[in-house]
Amino acid sequence: MNIKKQFLLITTILILVIGCKESTVETPTEPVTLRNVYKDAFYIGAALNRFQIDETDSIMAGIVGREFSSITAENEMKSMQIHPTKDTFNYEYPDKFVALGEKHNMFIHGHTLVWHSQLSPWIRNIEDSTEMAEALKSHITAVVSRYKGKIHSWDVVNEALNEDGTLRKSVFLEVMGEDYLPLAFKWTSEIDPDADLYYNDYNMANPEKRAGAIRLVKNIMDKGVKVDGIGMQGHWHLNTPSLEEIEKSIVDYASLGVKVAITELDISVLPNPRDLVGADIGQNFDNSELLNPYTKGLPDSIQVKLANRYTDIFKIFLKHKDKISRVTFWGVNDGQSWLNGFPVRGRTNHPLLFDRELKPKSAYDSIIALKQRDDKQSN
Ligand code: XIL
Numbered sequence: 001m002n003i004k005k006q007f008l009l010i011t012t013i014l015i016l017v018i019g020c021k022e023s024t025v026e027t028p029t030e031p032v033t034l035r036n037v038y039k040d041a042f043y044i045g046a047a048l049n050r051f052q053i054d055e056t057d058s059i060m061a062g063i064v065g066r067e068f069s070s071i072t073a074e075n076e077m078k079s080m081q082i083h084p085t086k087d088t089f090n091y092e093y094p095d096k097f098v099a100l101g102e103k104h105n106m107f108i109h110g111h112t113l114v115w116h117s118q119l120s121p122w123i124r125n126i127e128d129s130t131e132m133a134e135a136l137k138s139h140i141t142a143v144v145s146r147y148k149g150k151i152h153s154w155d156v157v158n159e160a161l162n163e164d165g166t167l168r169k170s171v172f173l174e175v176m177g178e179d180y181l182p183l184a185f186k187w188t189s190e191i192d193p194d195a196d197l198y199y200n201d202y203n204m205a206n207p208e209k210r211a212g213a214i215r216l217v218k219n220i221m222d223k224g225v226k227v228d229g230i231g232m233q234g235h236w237h238l239n240t241p242s243l244e245e246i247e248k249s250i251v252d253y254a255s256l257g258v259k260v261a262i263t264e265l266d267i268s269v270l271p272n273p274r275d276l277v278g279a280d281i282g283q284n285f286d287n288s289e290l291l292n293p294y295t296k297g298l299p300d301s302i303q304v305k306l307a308n309r310y311t312d313i314f315k316i317f318l319k320h321k322d323k324i325s326r327v328t329f330w331g332v333n334d335g336q337s338w339l340n341g342f343p344v345r346g347r348t349n350h351p352l353l354f355d356r357e358l359k360p361k362s363a364y365d366s367i368i369a370l371k372q373r374d375d376k377q378s379n
Contacts (some may be wrong), residue, residue: 010326034353034364035069037371038168041321043107045070045328047264049336053097063332064100070107070326072263074338077110078118083139086122091146098150106226107326109171109263110147112155112200113140114184116170124171132175137187142189153196153325155231156188157181161201165212181216182223189226200231200263205241205249217256229258229325234265235339237272238302238309247316254323264319266317266351267309268339269294269302291344298350306350307362314367318374333358 030036034044053076055061064071075081076093085090101108114136114325123139126132144154160181162168172180188197199217203209217227230253234244253260271291294302317324331337333354340349353364 017258031066032368034067035098037368038327039069041318041371042324043070043326043328044068045072045107045109045326045331046332047072047074047111048097048100049074050076050093050330051336052332053093053100055100060332063354063358065104068104068106070109070328071097071101071108071109072328073131074111074331075118078112078115079120079123079139079142080118083120084122085120086135086137089142094147098147102150102173103331107153108147108151109326109328110143110151110195111263112158113143113157113188114160114172114180116168116172117159119171126171127175129176130170132180133183136176136180138183138185140187141191144188144195148192149194151192151195151216153198153229153261154192155200156184158200159202160199160216161209161212163203163206163209165208165210165215167212167216178219182220182225185220185227186225196228196259197226198229198261198263199227200233201235202235202264203241204230204232204253205245207245209244210249210252214252214256217258220317221256224362227258229261230256231261231263233330234262235330236265236267236313238267238269238305243312243316247320250316250320254320259325260320260323261325262327265327266330266337266339267306267313268299269306269350270339270344275343292347294350295348296347297312298355302315302350303362307366310353310363311366311370314370318371329353 019348038044044067045303046064048064048071051057052064053073071096076097082094098108123132123135126135144151160168160170160173167173167178176183185197188195199213199220201209201213204213213230217230220227232249232253250260270293273291298306317327329352331352333356334340334350334352335356337349337351339351340347350361353361353367355361
């Protein structure tokens, strides 16, 4: 090799070495995902069904792992599923769900310990107050101790209120009286003192129900029993509830000294039969074209409305990020949303951030862009 060639070779090697060095010192930029972009604000969660817990679809599994920092089991931890008879427990899916959350280093939320719906028949049929207390205590003890230290927060009681803020006449209230509320929280905190314990309900932005929820939580606290948080389910619509009521609720709940979580967020774009609001899963209506207008996809104008609605709501969440612990979507993509079956069976709803092809919708882009703008302004 002549001198000229040697010189060329050495220079090339030097350039390569310096180039490599420089690229390794560069700070790696995090991928732009919901989870990463919102990490300094609150957890961003998703409810998972069996199919998603199994990671059957690799694209879906990729989305879950990349985009979300928290998960909730959509159905697998409800008493009917996890504790179907007095002496039988189905832990297969709850265990897989927890393992998935641990694999992705997620905040794992437990849903739900005491709920009148999807309730095990063996509990529903109890008529004696001592027997009911024993049943609830044994259910809570078994499930909470199995996941102690692994499940980070629990919906201890779900949907105990009527729309006017009075207590729902559930089997628990009928058989045990109001005591079931503080007792459920007390038993849960005794088993896992480190888990955050929530009261969770729908229509929590409605003034009468809000007042009822505040009374309910105060009554529990007055008995010296801890409540760590209030969950607003967030099954909302394009125009209701108003942004003012959403904001007022977050502020009023937080003033009790508890965390606020948005636990089941989805925004229905479909007409609401008989002005049905909320999520009482006991209701169902017949399907019709009028009620199911977007079977061939969401028109651009509605896609924009949905993106704007999500943006407006997230502006409030960001403004109150000091009060909000977690915002969880009730599902990952439109195709598997429960709102295709509720309150009218067989509809095509479009309430989430990912569409039927698992592509992010403009609502997704808007929420990301909102946080990035917010970060720039505060820098
Ligand atoms: C829903 C699930 O999404 C459906 O798959 C199931 O058939 C019925 O329950 N409030 C709650 C959730 O607290 O558990 C409900 O989930 C939706 C309303």
